[in-house]
Amino acid sequence: MTKGERGKTSLTPWKKTRKPEAFPGVRSLNGKWGYLYVAPFIFMFVVFGLAPVLYSVYISFFHWDPLGSSNFVGLRNFNNLLHDSDFWLSIRNTFSIWGLSTFPQMFMAIGLANILRNTRLRGKSFFRTILLVPNITSVIAITIVFSQLFGRDFGIINDILSWAGLGHHIDFIEGVIPSHVQIATMITWRWIGYNTLIFLASMLAIPNELYESASVDGATKRQQFRFVTLPQLKNTITFVLIVGTIGGLQVFAEPQQLAADGGSSKQFLTLTLFLYNQAFVNNKYGYAAAIGIMITFIVLIISTVNFFISRKISNDGTR
Amino acid sequence: MAVASIAAAVIGLGAFSAPAKAADPVTITIWTFGDVIQRNLVAEYKALHPEVTLQIKKSDLDPLDGTNMVTACTSKTGPDIVATEVSYSGYWRSYPKCFTDLRTMKTTGEPTANIAAGLSASDIKANYLPWRWAQGVAFDGSVIGIPTDVGGLEVAYRTDLFKKAGLPTERGAVAKLWPTWDKFIATGQKYNAKLSAANKKAGMGFIDNAGTIYAAIMNQGTAKYYANDGTENGKLIYDTNPQVKLAWNTTIKATQAGIGTRIGQYTSDWNIGMNKGTFATILAPAWMMDYIKAQAPDTAGKWDIADMPGGGGNQGGTQLGIPSYAQNKQAAYDFLTWYLAPAQELKVFKTYGLFPAASVLYKDPALTGYTDPFFNNAPVGKIYAEGVQTLKPIFEGKLQRAIDTAIGAGLGRVAAKKMTAEKSWAQVLSDLKKVVNN
Numbered sequence A: 001m002t003k004g005e006r007g008k009t010s011l012t013p014w015k016k017t018r019k020p021e022a023f024p025g026v027r028s029l030n031g032k033w034g035y036l037y038v039a040p041f042i043f044m045f046v047v048f049g050l051a052p053v054l055y056s057v058y059i060s061f062f063h064w065d066p067l068g069s070s071n072f073v074g075l076r077n078f079n080n081l082l083h084d085s086d087f088w089l090s091i092r093n094t095f096s097i098w099g100l101s102t103f104p105q106m107f108m109a110i111g112l113a114n115i116l117r118n119t120r121l122r123g124k125s126f127f128r129t130i131l132l133v134p135n136i137t138s139v140i141a142i143t144i145v146f147s148q149l150f151g152r153d154f155g156i157i158n159d160i161l162s163w164a165g166l167g168h169h170i171d172f173i174e175g176v177i178p179s180h181v182q183i184a185t186m187i188t189w190r191w192i193g194y195n196t197l198i199f200l201a202s203m204l205a206i207p208n209e210l211y212e213s214a215s216v217d218g219a220t221k222r223q224q225f226r227f228v229t230l231p232q233l234k235n236t237i238t239f240v241l242i243v244g245t246i247g248g249l250q251v252f253a254e255p256q257q258l259a260a261d262g263g264s265s266k267q268f269l270t271l272t273l274f275l276y277n278q279a280f281v282n283n284k285y286g287y288a289a290a291i292g293i294m295i296t297f298i299v300l301i302i303s304t305v306n307f308f309i310s311r312k313i314s315n316d317g318t319r
Numbered sequence B: 001m002a003v004a005s006i007a008a009a010v011i012g013l014g015a016f017s018a019p020a021k022a023a024d025p026v027t028i029t030i031w032t033f034g035d036v037i038q039r040n041l042v043a044e045y046k047a048l049h050p051e052v053t054l055q056i057k058k059s060d061l062d063p064l065d066g067t068n069m070v071t072a073c074t075s076k077t078g079p080d081i082v083a084t085e086v087s088y089s090g091y092w093r094s095y096p097k098c099f100t101d102l103r104t105m106k107t108t109g110e111p112t113a114n115i116a117a118g119l120s121a122s123d124i125k126a127n128y129l130p131w132r133w134a135q136g137v138a139f140d141g142s143v144i145g146i147p148t149d150v151g152g153l154e155v156a157y158r159t160d161l162f163k164k165a166g167l168p169t170e171r172g173a174v175a176k177l178w179p180t181w182d183k184f185i186a187t188g189q190k191y192n193a194k195l196s197a198a199n200k201k202a203g204m205g206f207i208d209n210a211g212t213i214y215a216a217i218m219n220q221g222t223a224k225y226y227a228n229d230g231t232e233n234g235k236l237i238y239d240t241n242p243q244v245k246l247a248w249n250t251t252i253k254a255t256q257a258g259i260g261t262r263i264g265q266y267t268s269d270w271n272i273g274m275n276k277g278t279f280a281t282i283l284a285p286a287w288m289m290d291y292i293k294a295q296a297p298d299t300a301g302k303w304d305i306a307d308m309p310g311g312g313g314n315q316g317g318t319q320l321g322i323p324s325y326a327q328n329k330q331a332a333y334d335f336l337t338w339y340l341a342p343a344q345e346l347k348v349f350k351t352y353g354l355f356p357a358a359s360v361l362y363k364d365p366a367l368t369g370y371t372d373p374f375f376n377n378a379p380v381g382k383i384y385a386e387g388v389q390t391l392k393p394i395f396e397g398k399l400q401r402a403i404d405t406a407i408g409a410g411l412g413r414v415a416a417k418k419m420t421a422e423k424s425w426a427q428v429l430s431d432l433k434k435v436v437n438n
Helices: A002-009 A013-017 A032-059 A076-082 A085-117 A124-130 A139-149 A156-163 A176-204 A208-216 A221-232 A234-248 A253-258 A271-280 A285-318 B002-023 B039-048 B061-074 B086-092 B121-127 B130-134 B159-164 B171-177 B181-193 B197-201 B212-218 B242-256 B268-276 B288-295 B329-339 B342-352 B359-363 B380-389 B400-415 B421-437
Strands: B026-032 B052-058 B081-085 B146-150 B154-158 B205-207 B279-284 B303-306 B317-321
Touching (some): A032 A285, A085 A285, A139 A253, A234 A285, A271 B061, B026 B329, B039 B329, B052 B329, B081 B086, B081 B329, B146 B342, B154 B159, B181 B242, B212 B279, B268 B279, B359 B380
Antiparallel strands (some): B154 B279
């Protein structure tokens, strides 16, 4: 492929004598215009993105008091952090909540998308629209409503569970797994519509011929879903997973609204809530900055893993 | 003495520039939370001073007194007036540079409201409850806040439920049931013993949350987590102070006696339980009375207020201060001294239940004679006034809020039966080590 292209360009050597110009009238400026156009973004990024990041790297080496005096402590914040059981606990909680929210949600979203794809479904655009309503609802409002649903003594979910004989007065705040389930439910509620639409869009992009030839071969609806739809969704699943992972590492508002300290035994203290509490409750800004840097490393590791997995998947797809 | 002369010099300057400012239109920005700044009083002030515009920004307490104030002081900006809750006063008294020393300010005077000209914070100090005033004084002696209210803490109880359990219902007799905390716990057990099996299964109990006993006992002492050793920070004594151990042990005892319903305060379960009579008592600061009225209007007249076990009590309270980077300090100070004058604090108490910190009112029949029909016509003014006067000043330390949170979590673990009391206390100590050291 590349060889042919190279051959083609060599057929028109005169075109190489002059660079193509974006703005023929302002020849002298040429490529410099590009910098001008990206300047506003670069400026904002440096001021509000890069500078704070570098600054937090800097203060992570300090015992930092914004109002009083700060002193350099070297790597002590990081050393303390690695020996802080709360840090490991918050990693466990974050990943547990991430797992409980990502995977069930993905199955449900694919299922919902499959229903919405049905051409005989009435009021399609209505359903597609209301799916996004939870996504634009304030997290605080969602948390208030859900914590009432999940109330231990008067919550409707406990009423249903005890009516079905599945449990009695389950404490969805004090229990480790129950509290994770509660938070994961809120996240699922908020993001399922969004993910459904993503899956729906990529389902609608699957060429109809594939289904036709499958049905000619005698595939049932279920087999069509298993052998045509799902393989075609591979890239979308990877995308949803990556976005879900990034979101999952940032879970903050839901646990914070349930109990600002992350529960009596920190059973739903997430990484970001841990960071926030160290900075703004305990006033340990240097320590919090160190947590932020550790979160960055965790994201880096996960992104690398994601990168290799998605590369493998897309290679499989072209084969 | 040098401080005094500097203060006098600044007062002189203040008096000189004040009259010119009074007539110019001025906007005072106020950062506050909850019901600290009352709409009707703001309207009243506007009528007195048409040239003043009050811009009020409400936030939640923790972001307001934590993040927002730290950011404001660090970036040398900020509002003209900020409301600080007492749980944060220990923190801010360590940073007097963030606040204007109100001893250096001087009133312009407000003849219609009977406020003389030229009053500094030192001049109005005598109007307020001494230990409550001290919570607004920084370690270097500068006055960084004037109290709007004092929490107070008394026992709100349901007369109908007490009657059903065969307990006395008259508030004097009820108070005699629990001269001490041990007697309070014993009364709770007696109450629970009378509950039917069905009611017990439905989670009913004597007090809403036994964990609230901890803060009540802590405030009855003379020291919390810090001892005043004459330095800015004070000495940390959370692991040796007998008051901490007493409060912890009593709370554990109450928890294990099962007198509480384990419902968390300010949850939806709490609001519902208040209506359903799930619990018969709440340790209620004065400002909570308004909350109960709003959440459980149908229980009107069924409540009453009795004295706390072990004497008085306190929980919460707020003060107003002027950040050092405020733009309109004089106008802010004039508003603040008017708003916090005894006459206005009395109005706030009658309409919203915030109990006045202005102790000159405690002998005023307008306060002592005030009864509340929602609470079975209890003389709430008199009861809370007597309660708060028995308390002593406590040295507030910088990390008080964080230490309170860690101990509260420890009590929660025991209440949820996740840990034994001993194990949970050991965990509290290791958590606190991290709070103090890391």
